[in-house]
Amino acid sequence: MEQKTISDYVEMNNWLQENACNTVLLVCDDSIRYMESFNHHLKKIENAGVKIVSFKEFQPNPQYESVVKGVGLFRRERCDSIVVVGGGSAMDVAKCIKAYANMNGNGDNGEYLKQEITPNDIPFLAMPTTAGTGSEATRYAVIYFDGKKQSITSNNLIPQTVLMNPDALKTLPMYQRKATMMDALCHAIESFWSVNSTDESKEYSREAIQNVLIHMDGYLQNTEEGNAGMLLAAHTAGKAINITQTTAGHAMCYKITSLFGCAHGHAASLCDRVLFPWMTEHTDRYIDARGRAYLSRTLDEIGQAMGCQNAKEGAEKLQSIFHSLGLEVPEATEEQYHVLRTSVNPVRLKNHPIALDDAAIDELYHAILR
Numbered sequence: 001m002e003q004k005t006i007s008d009y010v011e012m013n014n015w016l017q018e019n020a021c022n023t024v025l026l027v028c029d030d031s032i033r034y035m036e037s038f039n040h041h042l043k044k045i046e047n048a049g050v051k052i053v054s055f056k057e058f059q060p061n062p063q064y065e066s067v068v069k070g071v072g073l074f075r076r077e078r079c080d081s082i083v084v085v086g087g088g089s090a091m092d093v094a095k096c097i098k099a100y101a102n103m104n105g106n107g108d109n110g111e112y113l114k115q116e117i118t119p120n121d122i123p124f125l126a127m128p129t130t131a132g133t134g135s136e137a138t139r140y141a142v143i144y145f146d147g148k149k150q151s152i153t154s155n156n157l158i159p160q161t162v163l164m165n166p167d168a169l170k171t172l173p174m175y176q177r178k179a180t181m182m183d184a185l186c187h188a189i190e191s192f193w194s195v196n197s198t199d200e201s202k203e204y205s206r207e208a209i210q211n212v213l214i215h216m217d218g219y220l221q222n223t224e225e226g227n228a229g230m231l232l233a234a235h236t237a238g239k240a241i242n243i244t245q246t247t248a249g250h251a252m253c254y255k256i257t258s259l260f261g262c263a264h265g266h267a268a269s270l271c272d273r274v275l276f277p278w279m280t281e282h283t284d285r286y287i288d289a290r291g292r293a294y295l296s297r298t299l300d301e302i303g304q305a306m307g308c309q310n311a312k313e314g315a316e317k318l319q320s321i322f323h324s325l326g327l328e329v330p331e332a333t334e335e336q337y338h339v340l341r342t343s344v345n346p347v348r349l350k351n352h353p354i355a356l357d358d359a360a361i362d363e364l365y366h367a368i369l370r
Helices: 009-020 030-034 037-048 064-076 089-099 108-114 174-193 199-220 224-244 246-259 264-280 291-307 309-325 334-341 358-368
Strands: 005-006 023-029 051-055 083-085 124-128 140-145 148-153 161-163
Touching: 005 009, 009 037, 009 161, 023 064, 023 089, 030 037, 030 083, 037 051, 051 064, 051 334, 064 089, 064 108, 064 140, 083 224, 089 108, 089 124, 089 140, 089 148, 174 199, 174 224, 174 246, 174 264, 174 291, 174 309, 199 224, 199 291, 246 264, 246 334, 246 358, 264 291, 264 309, 264 358, 291 309, 334 358
Parallel strands: 005 161, 023 051, 023 083, 083 124, 124 161
Antiparallel strands: 140 148
């Protein structure tokens, strides 16, 4: 089914009516407290006879057990639809609740993780409150069970409808604003150079990169046009990584987030600002089956999408954007460098177009951090 995007609450009402929604599970994070217009609209929906069942019992990097609680609530209240309002963690929880809602059992001891996802037709609407993850456009979700990351993948996780309302970004703190914007830009760049890229994904990447740059100033100034443009850019970048997945920048950034307390997009941009120029100098190590010349052309195309002549200038522009935002470069100890070196997910490295051995990863981390 083709995903549909809407832009206002009237269209959300239409969605509720079209899908005969009587009892909605609303998965939401703390950002909903500050969304006066949305909360006002929720009251109107309830006054019209639709029951809203809120679920907020989850944290960033959500746990499997939180999803199990959400599934239990969905079943007890006999919900017939799901609406998620929030950032990436809220999206992950809502996606998994949808995936597990029709599974056997009550989820004890990781029971849902052991079952195959069977597609269901539960109406599912997403309203992102950050312009970064693009999670509303992807078939992926991440949760944690017994301290281990669980990557859940199914086309059934993709919301059928996305409400792109720029008002949802009005109260976003400046640091999160910067970090999520950089996450969207890194998604687009990494998807562009991924070994899994296609003509379609590259067009999404190009469009996302251009929209990030066009709307950056307005977004950072919190204008309605800037917020709307960045929401679209993040969504389009999400469409790109839904085809290609991410690459080395994301594989290398996750442990930076946990070691230094950086937001995810901050950590991803720390990595990609160093990876991009390094890649332009090491195309001879290519592993993309399309060849070295293709890779060099692709890197140049990324630079051109950024309004530059070539890859070298594009890499310099990415570095310049990072510094203009005043994002911190953490200082690491040799012990932390060792932890980082051994933390990289080899699956994501397979998506990267240039071979990265332990020595290269160590060299890159020493350039990424102080």
